[in-house]
Amino acid sequence: AISDLENIVLTERDGTPIYLREIATVQIGGDFRRGALDIDGREVVGGTVVMRTGENAREVIQRIKSRIAQISPSLPPGVTIKSFYDRGELIDRTIDTLKHALTEEIILVTLAHIIFLFHFRSILIVTLPLPISILISFILMKEFGVTSNIMSLSGIAIAIGVLVDAAIVMTENVIRHCELAEKEKGGRLTPAETMSVTLEASKQVGRPIFFAMMIIILAFVPVFALSGQEGKLFHPLAFTKTFAMIGSTLLAVTLVPVFCALLVRGPFHGEDRNWLMRGLLAVYDPILGWALRHRKIVLSSAGLLLVFALLLAFGLPRPALQKLESWNLKPVAHTFRGIGNEFMPALNEGSLLFMPVLLPSTSLTEVKRIMSWQDRVIKETPEVMSVAGKLGRAETTTDPAPVEMIETTIMLKPESQWRSGMTKPKLIAELTQKLTLVPGYVPGFLQPIENRLLMLSTGIRAQVGVKILGDNLDALQQKAFEIEQLVSQIPGAIGVAPSRVQGKPYLEIEVDRIAMARFGLRPQDVLDVVEAGLGGKNVTTTIEGRERYPIQVRLERRERDDIERIGDVLVATPSGKYVPLGQVAKIRRTTGPSEITSENGRLRVFVQTNVQDRDLGGFVNEIRERINREIVPHLPKGMTIEYSGQYENQIRAAKTLRIIVPSVLFIIFLLLYMVYHDATEAAHVILAVPFALTGGVFLQYLLGYNFSVAVWVGYIALFGTAIQTGVVMVVYLDEMLKKKQAERGAAFNHDDLIQAIKDGARLRLRPKVMTVATIVASLLPIMWSTRTGSEVMKPLATPVIGGMVSSLIHILIVTPVIFAWLREREFNRKR
Template sequence: MITRIIESSLRNRGLVLAFYVLIIAWGVWSVKNTPVDAIPNIGENQVIVYADWPGRSPQDVEDQVIYPLTINLMGLPRVKVVRSNSYFGFGLVNIIFEDNVDFYWARTRVLERLDQAQQMLPEGVSAVLGPDATALGQIFWYTIENGYYCPDHPNVSYEQPGKCPDDGKQLVRSQHDLGELRSLHDWYVRYQLSSVQGVSEVASVGGFVKQYQIDVHPERLLAHNVRLSDMVVAVKRSNLDVGAKTFEEGGTEFVVRGVGFIKSVEDIENIVIGAHDGVPIYVKNVGDVTTGPDFRRGALDKEGAEVTGGVVLMQFGDNPLRVIERIKAKIKELEPGLPSGVRIVPFYDRTQLIHRSVSTLTISLVLATVITILTIVVFLRHFFGSFIISLVLPVGVLMAFVVMYRIGVDANIMSLGGIIIAIGVMVDSGIVMTENIYRRLSEAGAEKGVPLTSNERLDTTIAGAKEVAAPVLFSLLTTIVSFIPVFALTGKSGRLFHPLAFTKTFSMSGAAVIALTLIPTLSYFLLRGKLRSVDEGGVSRYLRKGYLPVIRWSVSHKSVPVIASVVILLIGIIIFPNIKREFMPPLNEGDLLFMPVLLPGASITQVMEVMKKQDMIIKKEFPHEVDMVVGKLGRAETATDPAPVTMLETIIRLKDRKYWRKGMTREKLVKEIVEATRIPGVSPIMTQPIQNRIDMLATGIQTPVGVKVFGDSLSKIVEIAIEIEGILRDIPGAVGPYAERADRRPYFEIEIDRRQAARYGVRVGDVQDIIMTAIGGMNIATTVEGRERYPIRVRYVRELRDNVEALKRILVPTPSGAQIPLSQVASLRKVLGPMTVGTENALPYARVFVSVDQSKIGLVDFVNKASEIIDKAIVDQGKLPPGYYIAWSGQYESEVEAKKKLVVAVPVALFMILLLLYMVFKNVTSTVVVASGLPISMIGGVILLYVLGFKMSVAVWVGFIALFGVATDNAVVLVSALDGLFRKRAVTSVQDIRETVIKGGLLRVRPCVMTAMTTILALIPVMVSSGTGSEVMKPMASPTVGGLITATLSNLILVPVIYCWLKERQFRRAQKES
């Protein structure tokens, strides 16, 4: 089949060239349209269900809303796990599907089940799907701020005070309060940005939502003999528009409309509740009506000043770069319509990270390509031959992008990294094919003595291409087979490395197709005239000259190379255990995310003070490193943000490194920020925006390692979690262990005495209505003011509900018309209750967060050690009741899962490589000789890792897997040449064997060194890069660089020595037998 492809390509040369012109055009189009992001979407394949029940405690939300939803959704097909969290006033259910489940298919299945589950929920509560966005969906954050403007040119705003550049007048600062800015965002900016293509949701955060507030005086209600419920009904009945169809007059039809929506405070004040002796009783007679802020669970702070803003979530599968470009264009379009001086200021923009990451990889890709081409030119010293081989790189990369676009693989550091790793190897097939065709054409021309005819050149080109078609195919197969372990990875590791495996496979496949079709065609056209031998002059001559004494001495002193190889192996074996370990090298996102957590029960006012204080410290103490500090308290109004009020998320935007103080590193800066902002009772966690969002939505664990204690009783599992926190503090390597005090939130419980209430004829619901409305405050209606909507809230005046004694005196109406104090029918007490209730598959859990100093101990080793200690201290001591259990979570799970897969997949891949070798050589001896270089190549990678100080990680193992695919290629070429020589020549002495081996080595030293050099030098730009993404790619490339250096030495020295020794042994045995 391969030979037919080669013949067909050469006999239909015009079609082949036209085909590749189309491929190049399609590839260029694909490059421009392939979605670009910093990293692959490594978040879980999940659907979020959000349920809102304002004012309700976490326990109420869990028992009556989230638990019914959870047990209903657990039965969905292809679901891995269902996690839920119940908070004050709302709850979230995260349904985690298998990785290969289509995202929108999963959403449809959940939506179908929600329709059934809705009837199980309390009246007025509805569960809805979260936005169709992933953990990487939060691509753009911004604030809406007061700025400066010129009164004569009010449509242009300025950040700093000064004079107007147009007329020199002093700029004026706009004076909009947080409520006005929030309304501007909610009813204008948010919806305009939501209309942008690719935007899934725009969520508000910070500021104050405008609310009409009716603060009722109960003594006035009593004096006017009206009930609170009467006033609620009156307000509701006074806030509506109606339609009455049409009527005709004078031949004209008029639409009849009754206008009655509330528009102002005065409208509410003048609502009639009832009448006494013909005198109307207005709302203003029994309460004070004002506008004020609605109850809130989130706030935003910028360097010590409270602001309002929003976050944009991108739709699943869209291109973040394009979406952000559209968002910025929309903001520019909106700005003239904003109030004078108001500005939209971004403080987190994913494009910066994407540009830094892609720029690092693009520069490395271009440099790798240029270096590879120069290497080819230096070795071949033939312009057209070098040109033909060099075409493999751009055309192969474009072919890879075509496939990437078609199957939906984004361009990111991993997918581009796969292409970079493949660059040096891609040209190998081109080198082999072009060199052999060149050799055959030069030999044929030299033999004939005159230029070859067109048919002769065609036949010679076909023959030369057919000779090396098998090695080209073998190279492709070994690459694909070697990456079986990467394709076998699942979970987070799989989602991270599959793009790399795909793009390397696409690139290598494209290079192989080019080698079998385009290169023979171009060789026919361009390799003309008198062609000198490829071994004449230049680098080839010096290589042969330098290699000859080495190989001659080695085959005469075989024990020395073997002993040297054994010593290298022993060094590697000794070094390997001393290499530190981690799951993945952390990607430097550029920005930091500082996440202090306060103890349960802290008020929003106290948390706000802590956030402002810390933000001001960060900005003031680190002016050289920090560009901007914006802190978020609680949550943005989106289902993808489950943060409680006591959790802060401060984005620290860093300046360019050139502005940093001398000697300052990222690690040192993190430690100094944590130390400078240390406050008693506040647990600091330092992470990064994307990393945190993925961890929060995946496992709920914000640290690399976490412990989950499962059981029925929340208080019991929290008690065990706190004990585990104490145990972890004493384990070496543990950093800042912290157990969630999920049951330590202060509650004020009002328990109704049913018997006492019955004596007064009062029902439980009547008392609960007073509790909800008079104490908690209830939104009873919503105004319609054009495009804007604002709630109307009823509540007792503050002085009647701000202390225990005042609450006891709250009046409850009875059927007789009398009103009795609340204390007569209920007991009031302060207790501790749940701050949040988290469950996994409907079973509650408490979490313990702990970071690990991985310079001292790896994650897996730490978990194994800590697990053993915890089992002895808790499980073995009988402190874990029946039905309770402890589980580890976080990045540790991904690392363990990856190791389980690699332990099986890597040996399978190696076995398949050996099987392919045997299929090539058809004998065990040659297979063993070629395979002998694999251990040496791996040790080279280990040594380079140790020298450069990189840690063993899944990324490094992927680098070793890439090495396995290329380490044997040169040995195959060399051993194939030796086998061919020995088949053509009958040896009569040991010296004959040695001379034949030396001849074979000299014959293949140039292509072996050339292919190794192209691969190694192509990775040098990655090894010396320092931009975003390099922290992942450098450890991954190290095994290939180090391994190919030792593999090349092994292939050129050890492989010939072992081959020679086996041949000599066979020869001596044959002599003895004869």
């Protein structure tokens, strides 16, 4: 008890005891305060739950909520436990988005089949493998330990259209052969005849389908070479897409032919009885005929479109752009400046993280007052649900935040409850305007998960960091201020803030060794008194039941805050006498660094900034150019500048993609060569890739998406699919050519060649249009979705949608033209 301590006898004078209470105040006090927590402007006590590596976040959160519900009844009156940030809500919203998208995709895919086939049993054959393939994917996910999240489910979402493609080609070919067999017979086929026709039709396309599907699967394998954050993000997607494609491939060559034999029955609605196909054929026949007659124009136009797309994507060289601007052709220069680059499209987490840092001289009390003020201001915004502010650090080594750093988590209401016309950028701009009233206070908004990833991977709390490294802290700080001014002038910069390491107030006590020697004191004797008087020293421990509390000795505040009184503190000498601290030490107030950070053995400061309304890659390139021109020539010797933040991730991912994309093309070419045993034929089919790229680039440009890892993964998915359709088209053309050669024999001529190509291409029209319609329809729910997670999936789906449309034109027009040119050369050589 306090009374026990107060009545401790320290000594006695002339028989009179001197108690502790007579020379000191004994009271219960808190430990040295390093932080504070605030909810909606009201101070609270809080904690953070950290999940173990490898655990399932959703399951852990559910168990935590269950445990809180168990202990809540035992809490004292007025005490409640509430979460101010719950990642489980984000997980549930993103999974819900994917569930809705998958459901809508399956419905649209089925509708596309109905429109083109008008044959219920055939629709059943094409649709049944879809849920089975997805089921196989989920089974393999469980076996390989791949959890259900936005990226793993996105792999299934972007694969749905392709999953049914093999079944479409197989079923359509069986139906077509059955139609022809019934026409030749003049009546219905018997079950045995249907089985025989199905077997022949399946053999015809089974091998090319299998190889085409293997191309899609193997072309996606290089995605596993992605490392770092991008690897963790896209490996689950690559796994699930591969799992689903494996299931689809096996079903296409095993189960689908069996379904065809059992379910394909007349009457058949041939292409001439389908109003949509009649319209398409009426348009396609004359266009194909014209293209085969004007091959140079077709190939030249295709080449020009490809060049235009490449210029649109990667831009003209800087001198060419400057030349266009000097000719008053700024719109043209703007068009061909190239599509921007970024690491990843930002996921809308439904929350914001606000981390301002005040001047190092700001006291904890003042920081706490500012934090409460800002939380109340933010909470007044109609779109804000709750605000949780934290300053400083908790009693843990894993949270080394200084007192002047505020970390505010802002939970937003659902966007359906926002003011009309309000968007996230507008909301951030409004909050920024409200929070610019504090000197040295630079508002900068990110999102909780985004911020944590940046801090863990780069140590920078923003998208871009300019690191200045050297040996002199004062010179580094001054250079940081110069770079801050420069970066603030660059369009798109927001929340520009240098790391302020200097300006922390210190009470400096420098021992005078000569003076100490006169009194027989050692430096440690003096420093022990300073430690106990100013910092406090634990001298013993009191035991209260099962609890233990330290007993600390410390000077009163009025003694600690006055330099003269500190100088009067007595230091015991070995002779038993006392000497004032001021006689053996110099005491003064000064300023110094609040923290000293180093990197690779060198001192480091940085300037951080976020990017708004422009691409990250272009923004950093402009910063680099300005710094190289205006700052680097004047750098002191030994000082260097490096770039960090999310830009580091982008550079690493770009280097990996420069290897992955060519590897994908090489794998595709190798597989095609294995199929055709002819480099010319393989090159003919692989031309589908650049022309698929054309449509992807056009749609990406129109929708305003920058190049990112997500976009490039979308292109990789597109390349394999485009090749698959090209392989099947060549199979149809070869089939009709061989059939025509067999019919005409030695009389086979140039006109027969052209007619065979027209007939083969005409046969490929329905399955090709069905394939494109199915893939596009399967991805439309992603494109029109506004739910959480769609902002990551849309850039992934965009290249596939645009590329499949341009691939449709290439396969139906350009491929027959190139096929005709190659076969004519072969025909002429033989003659």
